[in-house]
Amino acid sequence: MGICLGKPAKLANASSSQFLETKTEPGNVKQDSTPPNQQSLSGSTNRPLQVPKPDPSISSNLKSYNFNDLKTATKNFRPDSILGEGGFGYVFKGWIDEHTLAASRPGSGMVVAVKKLKTESFQGHREWLAEVNYLGQLHHQNLVKLIGYCSESDKRLLVYEFMPRGSLENHLFRKGVQLMAWATRMKIAVDVARGLSYLHSLCANVIYRDMKASNILLDSDFTAKLSDFGLARDGPSGDRTHVSTRVMGTRGYAAPEYVATGHLTPKSDVYSFGVVLLELLTGKRAMGDENIGGNDETLVDWAVPFLGDSRRVTRIMDTRLGGQYNKKAAQAAAGVALQCLHIDPKLRPAMPEVLTNLEVLLTAKDSPRLPLQSKLDTNVTLAEKSTHPQKNARASSHPR
Known part of the structure; x- marks a missing residue:
């Protein structure tokens, strides 16, 4: 049973500097509420x-x-x-x-x-x-x-x-910052998975909605913590399958079905986590990295074809690591990322499952045996089938 909040927050959505799109969905969904006083923003009324x-x-x-x-x-x-x-x-x-x-x-x-x-x-x-x-x-x-x-x-x-080591984004991408070792990266992945698992276990199954490297902050021991809850939302309740919202977040991280339809579920966070896990593995940005095709190609587009093939995973690993990482653990982490990035949100694992698999990798010395290994094997073919549809869906649905 999930942990219950003392009193669920009733909030209107906030906008994003990255992209914004209005979507509505009739029927069995939970709609965003727009406060009546927001009419004054359009200039249609002179009320304060x-x-x-x-x-x-x-x-x-x-x-x-x-x-x-x-x-x-x-x-x-x-x-x-x-x-x-x-x-x-x-x-x-x-x-x-x-x-x-x-x-x-x-x-x-x-x-x-x-x-x-x-x-x-x-x-x-x-x-x-x-x-x-x-x-x-x-x-x-x-x-x-x-x-x-x-x-x-x-x-x-x-x-x-105060988080003395700043953001994960700085440690992964800023020049002159000391390189993070493999073990540190996996520890951060586990910390983030724990934070999301906690949010999704609440009665309100809080959806974070803004998972990205810049919102992951690090303390002096490199313990990772989620920050910036401005876009967080209560998830679906009762017999509702999703909440319907305006699309907000950051390109490259947002789940394709959310961008296309405005349907928001905890599995939207799972997708975004998969992108962050890819950043930890590759050392490349989710969007606009010149080493993966510049501004048009996302990290997911570039990496997914390699994730399901254990022989090719090393091709996407951060070259700055100099091969100093557990190869079997890296392959397993790539498999977890592949599951999180599945084009069908129903086939993505829940965050507690992701957490269980990543915790195994923290202590892996040889070939880790994961509870989801059979699914990882299945996703080898799913990756090949979903790569192009996933890319096309994002290309057609991203707001300008």
């Missing part, structure tokens, strides 16, 4: 914009900060305090008291990350609200901890635990 507030029962678990305190804690949001930038604002380095969690002067107390959203973005607020309502009640070792928030006038800020 009324933005929703955090659920009091959830936000009471978090520290409430005022803007001036966070301004002091981050050196007045100076550029030299910036840790990173997202679609809706900057993340700054800040300090709080480790006992009271009150904001403190720079250099005093515990380091935190402070996300400051752009004041002009209504959708940015909705993502901020999703973060508060989800991370205010979800607690797991592989989810970034939300410490508190600020909601003052038009100011929207979030205070998180």
